[in-house]
Amino acid sequence: MAELLYRIGRFSTRRHWTVIGAWLAVLVLTGVTYASFAGALSSSISLPDTPTTRVSGQLERDFEGTGGGNGTIVVESTDGSALTDDQQQDALDLFDRIAAVDGVDEVTDPFATQQQVDDGAARVADGREQLNKGLAKLTEAQGQIDGGRTALEEQRRQARANGTLADVRAQLDDAEQQLDDGQAEVDRQRAKVDEELPQLEQGETLTQLSSGYRTVSEDGSAAVANVVFAVAINEVSVETKTAIEDLLADADIDGVALYPSQDIAQTVPSILGPGEVAGVVIAAIVLFLMLGTVIGASLPLVTALLGVGVASLASLSFSGLVEFVSVTPVLGVMLGLAVGIDYSLFIINRHRRQLKQGIALSESIGLANGTSGNAVVFAGVTVIVALLALNVTGVPFLGLMGTVGAVAVLVAILMAITLTPAVLSLVGPRILKRRERSEIATGTTYDDHAITARDEPMSNARAWTVLGLGIVALLVVAAPATQMRLGLPDGSTQPPDSAAYQAYEVQAEKFGDGSNGPLLVVADLPGPVAEDEVTAEQATIGAQLGRAWNVDAVVPIGASKDRSALAFQVVPDGSPTDESTAELVQNLRSSTLTTTSGGEATLGVAGNASAGIDISDQLSSVLPVYLVLVVGLSMLILVLVFRSILVPLTATLGFVLSLLAAFGGITAIFQLGFLSDLFGVHAPGPVLSFLPIIATGILFGLAMDYQLFLVSGMREAHAHGAPARVAVQHGLRAGRSVVTAAAIIMISVFAGFIFSHDATIKPIGFGLAFGVLLDAFVVRMLLIPAAMHLLGESAWWLPKWLDRILPDVDVEGARLERSHAAPGAGDRAGG
Template sequence: MAELLFRIGRFAARRHWTVIGAWLALLALSAVTYVSFAGALSSNISLPDTPTTRVSQQLERDFEGTGGGNGSIVAETSDGSAFTTAQKSELVALFDRVAEVESVSDVSDPFTTQDQLDASADQVADGREKLNDGLAQLASAQAQIDAGRAAVAEQRAAAREDGTLPAIRAQLDDAVQKLDDGQAQLDQQQAKVDEQAPQLEQGAILTGLSSGFRTVSDDGSAAVANVTFDVSTNEVTTEVKTEIEDLVADAGIDGVDLYPSQDIAQTVPSILGPGEVAGVVIAAIVLFLMLGTVRGAALPLVTALLGVGVASLASLSFSGVVEFVSVTPVLGVMLGLAVGIDYSLFIINRHRRQLKQGAELHESIGLANGTSGNAVVFAGVTVIVALLALNVTGVGFLGLMGTVGAVAVLVAILMAVTLTPAVLALMGPRILRRRERTALAGGTTYDDDAIATASSDEPMSTTRAWTVLGLGVAALLVVAAPATQMRLGLPDGSTQPPDSAGFKAYDVQAEKFGEGSNGPLLVVADLPGPVAEGDVVAEQAVVAEQLGRVWNVDAVVPIGASEDRSALAFQVVPDGSPSSEATAELVQNLRTLTPTTASGGEATLGVAGNASAGIDISDKLSGVLPVYLVLVVGLSMLILILVFRSILVPLTATLGFVLSLLAAFGGITAIFQMGFLADLFGVHAPGPVLSFLPIIATGILFGLAMDYQLFLVSGMREAHAHGAPARVAVQHGLRAGRAVVTAAAIIMISVFAGFIFSHDATIKPIGFGLAFGVLLDAFVVRMLIIPAAMHLLGERAWWLPTWLDRILPDVDVEGAKLERRHPVHAGVGVGALTDERTERSQPT
């Protein structure tokens, strides 16, 4: 591999315009395919074959008009007063216009709905009052009949005693007959009351349970119109949502503020905003300090940006065929920028060192490509393996994110080993500082490796190694402690930017209708068997009453029965917000509840809704995370064993990564869930950690951690292979590589940190998690803990079983054999290096 990369580097240097032109042509081709084939990005995250999706499919299949997606339009008066008649009319007209949009099947009129709810409640109240009056009248009539019977009995007894009974017998019998007739009429009235009472009681139960559900606030100043789509929310196109947003924005109703909910107003995160630009600027400053020239600092940035352009446009060209979650291209940009800059920097840094030693330009470029470029390839392969392994999780959107990220890293590798050599040849000696070029022209050379080696012959003390190891591990465990409280979920409207329509809609609903109104649950009760049409209300009342007794339920609203009347659907409004622990517990409680039906059997419940979808996704990802870890760590361990020809070095590298990963999770939990330093990071609504963040962070951070392990420890192995004692070799490798690794880590942290200040609640924690993880892994684990552990292991660090040593190929990741075949030698001077005619005359 090293020899191949050497040849590629020399070819790219000598045919630099060809290579540059080829990459620019590829960029243009990617742009053309993007314009021609790209589709819309989706802001929704869902998984197939989960309890939530199965319930949603059942609703779509068996319940007419309930299977489509939902959103809402929230209206609020500007001054907090009740809606006027004119405002209501204009709002209803707006809702009618929205209902005409493609894919919208219905938009509810909140005022009519609330009137119907109120009328129903009044009707039930009137019915109960009439029932009570009727019962009172029946009781009074029954008392009169009973009194009449008693009076007749007394008369009969008195007549028997005084012998007048025969004379008045007919009269008494006639009175008894009238009393019997009255009793018969009374019994008929009682039967009617007894027949109506259960229905009235069932209506009262349902009305009472649904009393917490409103479409117009108590003070009449806010209303919520439900928008029902004829397709699932995931299938609603961006054009449809945009058209609805435009209608709402252009409504122009005096004194009324309108906000589409997050399901309609979701925005695709920007790929390059102010924060991201600031991150790139910081990276440019670090590059300038590292390389000392503006041209040198610009080179990694240009190649990385070009690589990001090619990878992003090429990947998004498939978005018309495959559904892309909106965060997917942003992740590709993150990785492409970060590794693209770093990989180019490693090769440039090696090339500069060789030029200062007097190497000829093209020979130096080829040698840098064959040594540092070889390490770049192996480091990049580790990242690619970690990212592509996301496909084995069985989670579609995660696999696609991993694939897009892997494409970005692959393009960054190809850019580093082809475009970087080409541009280095074009720049010639101007990659060096002016004084370095002047000194080199005067015959003065610099051997940075020799200086680093001469100053690192004294190993660290064993006491210091134990101290560093102990304090480093303890510090990471302390930072990791909050991770034990991590909860996973999906972002809701509360996490959107405070000035966004999604947040304002959420805020108004929470204030005027209760937190739970932002995330109602859909509950389907499968009955033991179909029920008669006349028994549906009775079954609804019995089941709904049991649902209403579950803790944290604010309201239960019947939706309807399935076509064969074997299942009932309800909307359950929780007391808590969609992302609260209480709502998550409610979902679990509902799923385990088996309510008794009116017929005496047991119903089984299924739950759908945003809260249940978040729980299902989190459970699914938590289940695949261990499998993913085993696969990624296993494959990467094999790569590292192959590279370092050691068992313990890959093992310590992996254990160090686990520590930094847990610490990164602890930081994420503390800030985004617990609210620690929330204002500093712009987190206005702490809540559950993004459900797919742990698995994404695991894959990316593992790959990047192994990058730094490779660049630092390969220097230690090279020094040890050249005869340095194991503990001295640790110092040689550390001092030779820490400057460039430090710069590379700062660059990567800057790029990732730029995304922390994104307006998108999905991007923000990903940016922080990756930046914080790289910070801990590079500066605590790789710079402190690993050197201390390597020192304590001594010669044992490089132990490898004999049988394994025989079968492992020698990949020569450091390019030592290449260096022996192509030793660095003095060139013909700076003047010759800049003579383009000399360059063009050299054979290929």
Template sequence: MAELLYRLGRFAARRHWTVIGAWLALLVLTAVTYVSFAGALSSSITLPDTPTTRVSQQLEDDFEGTGGGNGALVAETTDGSAFTAEQESQLGDLFDEVAQSDQVADVTNPFDTQQQLDESAKQVADGEQQLTDGLAQLDAAQAQVDAGREALAEQRRQARESGTLAAVREQLAAAQQQLDDGQAEIDRNRAKIDEQAPELELGKTLSDLSSPYRSVSEDGSAAVANVVFEVATNEVSAEAKTAIEDLVADAGIDGVRVLPSQEIAQTVPSILGPGEVAGVVIAAIVLAVMLGTLIGAALPLLTALLGVGVASLGSLSLSGVVDFVSVTPVLGVMLGLAVGIDYSLFIINRHRRQLKQGADLHESIGLANGTSGNAVVFAGITVIVALLALNITGIGFLGLMGTVGAVAVLVAILMAVTLTPAILSLVGMRILRKRERATLAAGHRADDAAVTDRDRPMSTARAWGVLGFGIAALLVVAAPATQMRLGLPDGATQPPDSAAYQAYEVQAEKFGDGFNGPLLVVADLPAPIAQDEVLAAQAAVGSAMGDLGDVVAVVPIGASKDRDALAFQVIPERWPSSESTEALVHDLRDMTPETDGGVATLGVAGNASANIDISEQLSGVLPLYLVLVVGLSLLILVIVFRSILVPLTATLGFVLSLLAAFGGITAIFQIGFLSDLFGVHEPGPVLSFLPIIATGILFGLAMDYQLFLVSGMRESYAHGAPARVAVQHGLRAGRSVVTAAAIIMISVFAGFVFSHDSTIKPIGFGLAFGVLLDAFVVRMLLIPAAMHLLGDKAWWLPGWLDRILPDVDVEGAKLERSHPAASSGD
């Protein structure tokens, strides 16, 4: 590989315009394919075959008009007063217009819905009052009949005593018949009431369960229209959602603002915003300081930006046939910028060092490409493998994110080993500072590869101190990770000036937190029931759900076509991402309420339920993926360093820095520590796929720094330096370039922390914080200390394993021996 890259570097140096032209042509080609074939991005994250999707499918199949996705249009008066009749009419017209939009099945008019709810409650109350009045009338009539019987009995006694019974017998019989007829009428009416009472009681039970549900707030100043889509929310096209947003924005109802909920107003994050640009500017400053020339600083930025353009446009060209989550291309940009700058920097730094040692220009370019370029390819492959391994999770959108990220890294590698040599050839000796060129012209040659007095090893006491303190510090930072909860962004996490956030706040304030995350519950009955048994079954199941904690309202929706299942809407007490709502979903699924026909089983759907299912499935595959990555880390490092203990320390260091990164993420984005500093206005669960994404990316980047630092130690040790001296020599040789590379990567990732998007923000922070800890704490402090303590044992390898392991020669030592850097012409 080193020899091939050497030849490729020399070819690119000689045919620089050909290489540059080819890359520019590829950029144009990807731009054309993007314009021709790109589709819309989605902000929805879904997984197939989860408990939620199965219930949603059942709703679609068996309950007419309930299987599609749902969103909300929240209307509120600007002055807090109740809606006027004219405003209600204008809102009704708006909702009717929205109902005509593509992929919209229905839009409920909240004012009509609230009127129906009020009328239904009134009917139940009136029925209850009529029943009470009827019973009172019957009791009064019964008292009259009873009094009449007593009076008749007294008349009969008196007539018997006076001897006139025969004379009044006919009259007494008529009176008795009248009383019997009255009693019969009372009995008939009481039987009717007894027959109606159970149904009325069932109606009262259901009315009480659903009474807290409202579509218009109690003060009349806010209303929520439910938008029912023809398909699942994640399948609704961006064009359809945009059309609804446009209708709402152009409504122009005086004194009223209409806000689409997050399910409708989902925004696609910008790929490059002010924060991201600031990160690139910081990277440019670091490059200028390290390399000392503006040309040198511009070169890695140029190749990285061109690589990002090619990778992003190429990947997005497939978005017309593959569903892209909106965060996917942003992740590609993050990685493409960060590794693109770093990989080019490694080759440029090696080239500059060789030039200062007197190497010929093109020979130096070839050697830099064959040595540092070889390490770049190997390090990049580790990142690519870690990202592609996301596909084994079986989670489609996660695998696609990994694949797009891997493509960005692959393009960055190809840019580094082809375009960087070509531009270095164009730049020539100007890649050096003027002072360096003058020193070189005067015949002075640098020799920074030799072991010197500066490579004195640290003391053993200091090594123990650094190792102990570093591990303890990382464990302290990692401690909050023990409280990590996973979830997906909801309206509360959106930017405060966004419609989605404002709609969320209005619903929470005017209706209650739980109205932002209603649950759809399907009760599967043991057998189909008759039409007249539906009400009793609804009351039994609804009462059982209502008895659970954290339930505000249970609203019956209806029965399935063959009446073997019932559907309900359940309003939780707290917001969608709360622990209590998560517990409620599990409690509902575990319930087996009793009905007259037997035991029912419950399934739960809805946006809050879907988020819970996705988060649980992602957290379930995280341990498997972590084991895979750790195992891959050990295997790669054993091959590279031909050692057992070096890979073990490197992998343990990676695990420590990863857990500490998780701790930082949890502290800021979930617990709220320093949340204002990072623009987190509503702490909540950690983004559900962030731990897996961070594991894959940070693993690859950690191996980058491990390769560039420890390979120098191994090379020095192989050349005869004492083990502990080799540690210091390798650290000194690679420290400056790794420091610059880490600062650049941190700057690029940190630029995304200030994104307005609640999905991008924690990813940017997690990667920036993870690189900070791994590069500066683990790789530059803990690993040198551990290797100092291990001494010669660090490089121990069993003989049998040494014989079967391939010699990958990451640093290209064989190439240097076969191609010494000559100062003669090319």
């Protein structure tokens, strides 16, 4: 591989305009394909074949008008007063226009809905009052009949005592018949009451259960209209959502504010905002300080930006065929910028060192490409393996994110080993400072392989101290990760000035937290029920749902076409991301309810809150499998590269510590709210559900990058004859500056995304920046050197049988350096 890369470097040096022109042509080609075939990005995250999707499919298949997705529009008076009749009518006219948007089935009238709810409650209350009055009359009539019978018996007794019974018998019999007729009428009325009473009680039960559900606030200042789409919410097109937002923005109803919920107002995050630009600026400053020239600092930035353009446009060209989650291209930009700058920097830094050793320009470019370029390829392959392994999780959107990230890294590698040499050829010796060029012209050279007094090994006591304190510190930082909860961002996490946040806040304040994430519950009955028994079954099942902990309201939706299942809207007390809501979902799914016939009904749950819980659960379950796969494959790569067992093992253990610490930092800030104001987290909540698995893949790949560049220097020194512990110190000293610069650059690029307004991008940016910070500066530069010092010569132990079968990939390019040891003539760096 080293020899091949050497030849590629020499070719790029000779044909620099050809290489540059080819990459520019690729950029134009990807731009054309993007313009021709790109589709819209989706802001919804979903998974196939989850409990939520199965219930949603059942609703769509078996229930009339319940299969489409739902969003809400919040209407609020700007002065807090009750909405006037004119304002209500203007809002209804707007809803009619929204209902005409392609993809929208219906927009409910919240005012009519609330009136129906209120009228229904009033009818039930009136029915109870009438029934109570009727019962009172029946009781009074029964008392009169009972009194009449008592009086009649007294008359009989007196007539019998007076001997006049025969004379009044007919009169008494007539009176008794009247009492019997009255009793029969009372019995008929009582039987009628007994027949109506269950229906009334069922109505009272359903009214009481749904009393917490409102579409107009109690003070009349706000209303919530439900937007019903023709398809599931994750399938609603961006064009449909944009058309709704445009209508709301243009409504201009005097004294009324209109807010679409997050399901409608979700927007695609910007790829490069002020924070991201600031990150690139910091990277440029670091490059200038590292390389000392404007040209040198510009070169990695230019190649990285060109690579990001090619990778992003190429990937997004397929967005018309495959559904892209909006965060996917942003992740590609993150990785493309970070690794693109770093990989180019590694080759440039090696080239500068060789020039200062007196090696000819073109030969130095070839050697830099064959040595550092070789390390870049293997480091990049490790990252690519980690990203592509996301496809084995069985989560489509996650696999696509990994693939797009892998494409960005692949392009960065290709740019580094082809475009960087071509541009270095054009720049020539100006890649060095003027002073350095003057020193070379006078014959002053440097030997990086020379062992000096600065390479004296650390003491064993210091190594043990560094190792112990480092491990303890990382474990302390990792402690909050034990409380990590996973979820998807809701409206509360959106920027405070966004419509989605305003809609969430108004609903939470006026209608309760649970109104932002109602659940759809389907009760599968033991068998179909008669049409006249549906209400009784709804009351029976609904009453049991209402007794569930953390339920604010239960509203019947309807029965399936064959009446074998009932659907309810259940409004929880807590918000969609509350732990109590997750517990409610799990409790409902594990419950069986008793039907009116004594059978058992099983429950299924759907809704946005339920979908977020399902996604989090599934991603949590695949994380261990993914970790084992990635670590296993990368361990094989590292054993091949370092020809050692213990070096890859210590590298992996160090990564696990830094990863757990990164999870601890993420949990502390984004879930527990520690330093949340500093990072712009105004609503701490569950950690983004796919962040742990994404961070695991990316951070493992990047950690192995720094492991490779630092430890390969140690192995190179050891291969040149230095004792193991001396080689550790020499390799650390030789690679520390460039790895430090590379890590700061990567941290800066990732940290720029922390200040994104998007609640999905922000924690990813922080997690990657914090993870790189811990892994590069604590694990790779402190713990690994200490561990390798303590291991000594045994660090490079490899079983003889394995040594025989493993190919020698020569990642340091030692053989290449030996075969190209003599500097070329007539092509000197200072010439």
